[in-house]
Amino acid sequence: MxxxxxxxxxxxxxxxxxxxxxxxxxxxxxxxxxxxxxxxxxxxDPKAEQEAIKAKNKASNGLLQATCRHLRVVRNERFSSLKLACWYCN
Structure with a gap:
């Protein structure tokens, strides 16, 4: 549904x-x-995925989360038909 x-x-x-x-x-x-x-x-395993993203984001000084947000904005404003595979980016 x-x-x-x-x-x-x-x-x-x-x-x-x-x-x-x-x-x-x-x-x-x-x-x-x-x-x-x-x-x-x-x-x-959503909890394991969340922990992995949190660790990668910390290791990159916050760049992972910022990059995912940027990709979402670009996709939404310029490429609305694009499907992102990253659960964090959707």
Missing amino acids: KIQFSDGIKFEVLPAFLKIGYFGEEQSGFRYPDSNMGGNWKAT
Whole structure:
């Protein structure tokens, strides 16, 4: 299901399930369905991704976050059809 707000922001809502190990233990991250190209399950670990971006941003003295923001502005103002793959940049 897609939700679109009046300011143009769109969210896709889908089910996500905690990853469970072979012996029933909870693992870090989630699995979610992807119906594209025949369908399969994908995995994500948002907390690990956030921590990795935070560490890279700190190591670059804030340049990573500034660059992502700049890319968003350029994309939104000049290349609205461009799709960025970076979750942080969207």
